[in-house]
Amino acid sequence: MIRFLIKGLIRDRSRSLLPVIVVTAGVMLTVAMHAYIKGFMGDSIELNAKFSYGHVKVMTRAYAEEADLIPNDLALVGTAALKEELAEKFPGMVWAPRIRFAGLVDVPDEQGETRAQGPAMGLGLDLLSGDSREIERLDLGRAVVRGSLPEVRGQALLSEVFSRRLNIEPGDSFTLIASDMGGGLAMRNFEVAGTLSFGVEIMDRGTIILDIEDARLALNMADAAGEILGFLPGSFYDDAEARKTADVFNAAYAGDSDEFAPVMKSLSGQGTLGTYVQFADVWANYISLVFVGVMGLVLWNAGLLGGLRRYGEVGVRLAMGEEKGHVYGAMIVESVFIGIAGSVIGTALGLFIAGVIQKYGINIEGLMEGASLMFPTVIRTRITPVSYYIGFIPGLAATVIGTALSGIGIFKRQTARLFKELET
Amino acid sequence: MNKVKTYLLLLGLTAMAAAAFAQAGGGLDADAILERVDRNMFSENRIVESSMTVHGRRGSRTMTMRTYSVGDRQSFTEYLSPPREAGTKMLKLEDRLWIYSPSTDRIIQISGHMLRQSVMGSDLSYEDMMEDRKLTDVYDAELVGEETVDGRAAHVLHLKARVADVAYDVRRIWIDAERYAPLREELFAKSGQLLKRTEFSEVKKIEGRWFPTVVLFKDMLKQGDGTEFRMTDIKFDQDIPDHIFSKASLR
Numbered sequence: 001m002i003r004f005l006i007k008g009l010i011r012d013r014s015r016s017l018l019p020v021i022v023v024t025a026g027v028m029l030t031v032a033m034h035a036y037i038k039g040f041m042g043d044s045i046e047l048n049a050k051f052s053y054g055h056v057k058v059m060t061r062a063y064a065e066e067a068d069l070i071p072n073d074l075a076l077v078g079t080a081a082l083k084e085e086l087a088e089k090f091p092g093m094v095w096a097p098r099i100r101f102a103g104l105v106d107v108p109d110e111q112g113e114t115r116a117q118g119p120a121m122g123l124g125l126d127l128l129s130g131d132s133r134e135i136e137r138l139d140l141g142r143a144v145v146r147g148s149l150p151e152v153r154g155q156a157l158l159s160e161v162f163s164r165r166l167n168i169e170p171g172d173s174f175t176l177i178a179s180d181m182g183g184g185l186a187m188r189n190f191e192v193a194g195t196l197s198f199g200v201e202i203m204d205r206g207t208i209i210l211d212i213e214d215a216r217l218a219l220n221m222a223d224a225a226g227e228i229l230g231f232l233p234g235s236f237y238d239d240a241e242a243r244k245t246a247d248v249f250n251a252a253y254a255g256d257s258d259e260f261a262p263v264m265k266s267l268s269g270q271g272t273l274g275t276y277v278q279f280a281d282v283w284a285n286y287i288s289l290v291f292v293g294v295m296g297l298v299l300w301n302a303g304l305l306g307g308l309r310r311y312g313e314v315g316v317r318l319a320m321g322e323e324k325g326h327v328y329g330a331m332i333v334e335s336v337f338i339g340i341a342g343s344v345i346g347t348a349l350g351l352f353i354a355g356v357i358q359k360y361g362i363n364i365e366g367l368m369e370g371a372s373l374m375f376p377t378v379i380r381t382r383i384t385p386v387s388y389y390i391g392f393i394p395g396l397a398a399t400v401i402g403t404a405l406s407g408i409g410i411f412k413r414q415t416a417r418l419f420k421e422l423e424t
Numbered sequence: 425m426n427k428v429k430t431y432l433l434l435l436g437l438t439a440m441a442a443a444a445f446a447q448a449g450g451g452l453d454a455d456a457i458l459e460r461v462d463r464n465m466f467s468e469n470r471i472v473e474s475s476m477t478v479h480g481r482r483g484s485r486t487m488t489m490r491t492y493s494v495g496d497r498q499s500f501t502e503y504l505s506p507p508r509e510a511g512t513k514m515l516k517l518e519d520r521l522w523i524y525s526p527s528t529d530r531i532i533q534i535s536g537h538m539l540r541q542s543v544m545g546s547d548l549s550y551e552d553m554m555e556d557r558k559l560t561d562v563y564d565a566e567l568v569g570e571e572t573v574d575g576r577a578a579h580v581l582h583l584k585a586r587v588a589d590v591a592y593d594v595r596r597i598w599i600d601a602e603r604y605a606p607l608r609e610e611l612f613a614k615s616g617q618l619l620k621r622t623e624f625s626e627v628k629k630i631e632g633r634w635f636p637t638v639v640l641f642k643d644m645l646k647q648g649d650g651t652e653f654r655m656t657d658i659k660f661d662q663d664i665p666d667h668i669f670s671k672a673s674l675r
Contacts, residue, residue, distance in 0.1 A: 062481065073480055073545070106532050113671075114533040175530045177523075177538075182485055183478060183545020184509060187525040187532070220508065260482070 016338055022302045023342025023399055024349065026295045027391035031350025032357075032381070034288045034390050039358065039382035041280035045237050045267065048276075050137050051203075053267045054096070054229025055242045058086065058249070062259040063226060068271070070100045072219060072226050073183050076262060079225045089252075090245060092233040096134055097225035099124035099215045103178030103186075105158070105208060107166050116166040120158075120208045122178070124215025124225075128153065137231075140196065140209070146170050147194030150211055155193035157209040163195045170194050176208065180220035188218035230264070236382055239277055242266035288386075292393050299398035304406045328407045335403035336396070343395030350391060354381040454565035457579055460604035461597075462558045464633045469494040469664050473657040478546045479649035487544060496557045498669040509544065513674045514553075519589075521550055524674035531674050546651040547620065547643035551591045562587055563595065570601070573608055574625070577601040592619065603627060603634035618644050631660045 049055055059067060062074040076082060079097050086095050101122040109115035126132035127140075127150055135141060140149060145160040147170025156176075158168065168174060173191050180186035190210070198204055216222055232241055249264040268274040310331070317327050361378035470493055477486040487509050493499035503512040511526035521534045539550045559565075563583035571578050583595040594616075598608040605627045611620040620643055624636035635658065642650035667673055 073482060104538055106530070108530060112529065113531050117533075117535070119538075175528050175532060177532060179542065179545060180508075182482075183480055183542065184485075185512065185523070185525070185544050187523075187528045187530070189528045189530070 016334075016341075019302060019335075019338045019399070020342045020345070023299055023339060023395050024346040026299045026302075027343045027346025027395035028350040028353070029346075030292055030295045030394055031347050031387055031391045032353045033291050035350070035354035035381035035383050035387050036357070036379075037284045037287050037291075038384055038387075039354075039380045041284045042236055042382050043378075043380055045273075045277060045280060048273060049229075049231070049237055049267055053270050053273055054227075055232045055237050056093075056230040056246050056249075056264050056266050057270060058082070058228040058230065058262050058264045059226070060260045061263045064263050064265060067227075070102060070226065072099065072101060072179070072181050072221065074260070075099070075181060075221060075224045075226045076228065077224045077260075079223055079228060082262060083228060086228065086230065086249075089249065090230070093245070094133065094231045096126060096132065096137070096229045096231070097212060097227070098229060099212060099219065099221060099224075099226045101178050101215065101219060101226075103176050103208070105162070105166060105206075106175045106177060107168050107172070108175065116168070118162065118166055118206060120162065120176075120206045122176070122208045122210065122215070124210050124212040124219075127209075127211040128213070143196040143198055145195045145197045147192065150193040153211060153214055154189075154191060155211075156190040156214070157194050157196050158192055159204045159207040160195040160197045161204040162206045162208075163192065168192055176210075176218060178219060180218075181224060182220060184220070186219050188214075190214070237267055237277070239266065239268050239281075242268070288390065292390065295394035296398040299394050300402040300405075302399065302402060304402040324411050328411070331403055331407050332400060335400045339392075339396035339399040342399070343392045346395055347388065347391040351383060351387060354383050354387065357381040358383060454567040454581055455560065457567065457581060457599055457604065458560050458563070458565045458583075461599055461606060462560050464603070464605055464635060466496070466558050467633075467660040469660070469662055471657075471659045471662050471664065472655050474653060474655045476544070476546055477652040477654070478544070479651065480545065481648055485545075492664050492668050494664060494669065499553075500668050500673065503544075515669065515671065515674055516553070517669060521553075522671060522674060529675070531671060542643075542646075547641040547646060547648075548651060548653075549591075552620075552641075559583065559595075559597075562590055568596075571598060573598050573600075576607065578607050600627065600634070605634040605636050607636075620644060630658055633660070 058076065060074050060076055063071055063076070066074070083095050083097060086093070099122075101124070103120050103122055105118055105120045106114055107116040125134045125138070127135060135149060140157070144157075146163075150157065156174075158166075163169070166174075170192050173189055175187055175189050178186045196207070196209070198207070210218070212225070216224065230245070232238055232245075243266045246264040246266045246269065249262075253261050253263070268277040314327055314331075318324065357379075358381045361380040363378050470491075472491045472493075473488070474491065475486050475488045477484050485506070487506065488504045489501050490504060491499060491501040497518055499514075499516045501514045503509040513524045515522045515524075521539070522531050523534055524531045534550055541549060543550055543553055562585060564586050566582045566584075567579060568582045569580040571580055577600075578598040579601055581595075581597045581599060583597060585593050592611040593614040594612040596610040596612070597606055599605070600607050606622075606624045607627075608624065609622040610618055611622070613619050620641060622642070623640040624638070625640070626638040627634050627636045629635075630637075635655075637655045637658070639653040640650050641653065
């Protein structure tokens with residue numbers, strides 16, 4: 001019977017082609033839109049993860065309590081050993097020690113005295129070790145406006161806006177003044193290797209980037225780092241996995257009462273990011289739900305119209321003596337096949353589109369000029385496990401429900417009236 | 425007749441209040457007390473050798489330095505140890521401050537918000553270092569009570585700034601009632617927030633002045649046990665050559 005119905009659908013395209021196309025289009029849009037929303041929300045989280053928070057972050061307990069103040073006097077020491085311990089405990093994760101600092105950039109005149117000066121937010125990253133992915137992670141190559149990335153020790157990157165304000169060019173030298181790890185005065189000369197533009201006002205205002213070993217030397221932080229950022233395998237933040245990782249790490253230090261013992265925090269456990277992660281998750285689901293609901297209504301109507309379009313055919317079948325329940329059942333089964341076919345094709349197409357955007361992204365840099373928020377300039381979709389089945393909700397369920405509702409009319413038909421219809 | 429009685433009563437009460445007030449200040453009013461503090465603490469010039477111990481959460485570190493100063497206008501400090509800080513020099517001329525560090529061979533002018541930063545990780549800011557005008561030139565004083573500090577009778581003065589360019593709008597200062605040396609001080613922001621607390625100890629008579637040689641500064645907005653400033657050698661009214669207070673002496 002089922003084979004008969006499938007053959008009927010394939011051979012009589014007037015019954016199946018349009019409904020399958022409609023379902024396919026609806027499902028494709030649902031899948032692509034869901035991946036887009038997940039990606040859009042997730043990209044802001046990823047940007048924050050890459051620049052500041054990591055998927056997890058290891059700090060001393062004392063540093064973690066005052067992390068917003070960047071208290072480098074409370075930084076981690078023995079970071080090489082700690083990094084090895086982390087790599088051993090959590091294989092597959094990538095670890096990046098960083099030093100954040102606040103300081104003053106002072107540009108000399110010909111006599112070596114202050115010509116220009118400005119406050120800077122500094123970042124010490126592993127730029128020169130050769131086995132680091134920090135340049136790629138922060139997309140520094142693309143952000144270079146003038147000059148180049150540091151190639152040797154003693155070179156630094158300044159944000160383009162900041163360097164223009166200080167009137168300093170690549171190749172010029174400047175002095176960084178900051179507090180060292182012991183709280184003392186730290187002064188060190190650097191050469192500008194290049195200037196950067198992040199397209200984010202908050203970073204363009206006064207950022208200075210150093211190789212982490214230069215930062216260690218300048219701030220008297222040998223084998224120390226304010227924070228070690230950890231990134232989960234894959235490109236996206238997984239809150240459950242990050243929390244699990246943090247719990248496993250922290251359990252090992254639960255009995256240690258030292259305020260300088262390391263502590264790991266998931267991205268959602270740092271500052272206001274937890275609220276944002278929850279907000280992003282809830283809103284992504286909420287927006288997806290609304291879209292699925294709207295798509296469901298469209299496809300339900302398509303199913304409804306498809307059923308009503310076959311009014312005459314149903315009449316003939318009933319006149320020929322076919323049972324009402326049988327006709328109704330056959331139409332439901334047909335709609336299931338149409339729903340499955342449309343959902344499978346639509347999901348495949350939706351995943352393809354989402355996959356392309358996930359890989360290449362959509363550049364919205366032009367829209368972000370003057371933005372003061374930490375916001376991505378390239379939007380990417382994100383394919384999640386849900387992407388593989390979310391299209392079936394409107395694609396299959398709505399189509400079947402639409403057919404089922406339109407089919408109720410079959411039971412309301414009176415045989416006498418049917419013959420009258422056939423006569424005309 | 426009743427009116428006369430009332431006037432006499434009021435006159436008597438006023439006289440008693442004045443006597444009590446005079447007794448509280450040891451016969452001096454608040455301005456006179458502050459004047460005597462200034463006489464002890466400020467000199468035409470001085471050369472001080474000192475050590476500064478910063479008590480941080482991870483341990484303590486000590487720096488030694490030599491400071492030359494003339495009144496409240498000029499001062500020159502050279503850090504002598506430890507090796508990382510040795511050779512760092514600071515020059516203050518009027519309201520400007522320059523720092524020289526041998527590692528960079530640069531003379532850098534410190535200005536603006538940087539003046540509020542900590543000096544060498546201590547509980548003192550550059551602004552604190554630069555603020556050494558006579559208290560009588562900057563504050564209006566009011567005697568607000570008598571207390572005992574570390575077993576010594578002390579006048580408690582409430583100081584309110586009468587100039588705008590001052591780091592602390594209000595000070596509460598405990599003055600040794602016998603020696604007129606400060607024993608304790610609390611520094612407040614305009615908002616009333618307590619910013620710093622200072623304890624003075626080991627008051628010694630040096631060249632006719634009572635001078636506290638150990639000062640413990642505590643930045644109340646910072647963790648840690650404060651910064652101890654110990655003056656190991658003080659010479660007042662010395663012959664300090666003018667070239668010390670020039671940018672040339674920084675290098």
